[in-house]
Amino acid sequence: MIKTILFDLDGTLLPIDTDAFVRQYMRALGAYAGHLVPPAELVKHVWAATGEMIRNTDPGLTNAEVFANAFFPRVGVDREALMPVFDAFYREQFPALRSTCTGLPGIARSVVETALERGYEVVLATNPLFPRMAIEERMRWIEVDDLPWRLITVYEEMHACKPHPQYYAEVLERIGRAPGECLMVGNDVQEDGAAAGLGIDVFFVTDYLIDREGLALPPGRSGTLAALRALLAAGL
Incomplete structure (x- = not known):
């Protein structure tokens, strides 16, 4: 039952359309954090770390931990410098992506x-x-x-x-x-x-x-x- x-x-x-939304999301994230990492490089590393996260099934690691472990060594910017920018993006810019959803x-x-x-x-x-x-x-x-x-x-x-x-x-x-x-x-x-x-x-x-x-x-x-x-x- x-x-x-x-x-x-x-x-x-x-x-x-999930694929179209993700493309818009990646462009917006790259532009927002572009003063720290070139947008194309940032998007490339986000995709690579996301792939690691999707493949992971280790019960000892959260998806967030897997992403961080894969992303920050690749991007070459300290976590302490980049995470506040990501947090600000989700507060300030991510809500604007609502316009992509009809x-x-x-x-x-x-x-x-x-x-x-x-x-x-x-x-x-x-x-x-x-x-x-x-x-x-x-x-x-x-x-x-x-x-x-x-x-x-x-x-x-x-x-x-x-x-x-x-x-x-x-x-x-x-x-x-x-x-x-x-x-x-x-x-x-x-x-x-x-x-x-x-x-x-x-x-x-x-x-x-x-x-x-x-x-x-x-x-x-x-x-x-x-x-x-x-x-x-x-x-x-």
Whole structure:
């Protein structure tokens, strides 16, 4: 029996083309910190460190620690000099990226509220590649930041990323649920679909679907975000 719904953020609740958004994000970050590191160099090193973070599954290191260990030796600028600039970017410049997302706030809040009204616990199971500040900012764009989330997966706390099964195992452990008690809702067939490997039910949101392999989607467990809202209202 499903008790908890795990919602992905980008491309699922948040109506964005993830690749286009990340390109805008990288340009903005490079420009903001360009007085310390040439923008092209900064972006290159951010991507390299992000790759290390995605590959890591060491339970002794948070994603933030993996990123820092990979990034700062590459960039050649002391952490004490660069981290305040990154923090300021997320406070001052990152909110402006909202303009790259059309149609906000959309129906995300009503979907999550419907789940809560039906008695489900909710988790924001976004890929933990961003600091909490950036994730909570994007939650504000779709007006879900004040809802009673059981867990929000951020890079300061998590120890693996999608599509590693260790990511989903850590989520289950932290919320005290068995796989059969959860439904993963996401738009990425490979990353969010990996939850099925642990026995978690999956619903694929098709509005901004990402499918690198062209797989056939289950008709009863795929559809638009609006279709998911109707399914939740009717009872899963």
